[in-house]
Amino acid sequence: MNRQELIQQIKAKQSFLCVGLDTDLQKIPSHLHGAKDPIFEFNKEIIDQTADFAVAYKPNIAFYEALGPRGWESLAKTLEYIPKDIFTIADAKRGDIGNTSGLYAKAFFETMDFDSITVAPYMGVDSVGPFLEYAGKWVILLALTSNEGSHDFQVTTLQNGKPLYQEVLEKSSQWGSPDNMMYVVGATRGEKIGAVRKIVPDHFFLVPGVGAQGGSLQEVAKYGMNKNCGLLVNSSRGIIYAGKDKDFGKAARQEAKILQAEMADLLALYSEL
């Protein structure tokens, strides 16, 4: 999916919601456990109930690969089931020496047909480049993450006086463009989201951390939105585990609907969409 199609979808749905498919066998309702593929049955219901409010789905690959071959199968079926006009993110946080990254890219862009993949910047340009060689696909590079440990390295001041995350943004924004790169910026980072926006005014941000991690959607929009929205805000547990019984799909729908309504207001306030 290209940038214009993504922006059009945000405008049409008045939403920049990404639903995180962090589907955990321990957490899904017990009535699904008898199904042939409980993970897929759960995801199918979540997708059915949220597709009109979501512009993106983000399966976190760890939840699938932890289950071995059957997890990969559930993932492939889920990807196939997601409506084709909705953006898909393989949250895999990959990145390795060039020839290995090339095979990660092949895994998620050819063997599976994801629109995008999350990538760690640590190994530098040759570890990210192979993902950018795929026309029509996106790299979503970790910049300023939502977790506590992000303080360990990402905000450390370098000898040139810049925090590491700033160096990552400035350098990596020359590797690709706002048409094939996005950045992960955690919802819990508050005003720092504004600092990131100044460095990369046009790139989309994938913003996890609202819902279960306590980030504020209002702050994210205030500091991070640009005229084309420029945001995909993810919620995983806050949506998919909103309900615990047979009505889990309806509970998820309700949560997604609440977020979409807030997003429509924020789009009116801060964007041109």
Ligand SMILES: O=C(O)c1cc(=O)[nH]c(=O)n1[C@@H]1O[C@H](COP(=O)(O)O)[C@@H](O)[C@H]1O
């Ligand atoms: O790349 C990510 O998506 C990510 C980056 C980050 O900084 N923080 C973060 O929470 N995530 C992912 O976003 C999701 C957040 O899930 P919830 O906290 O349940 O909404 C998980 O799949 C995380 O792995």
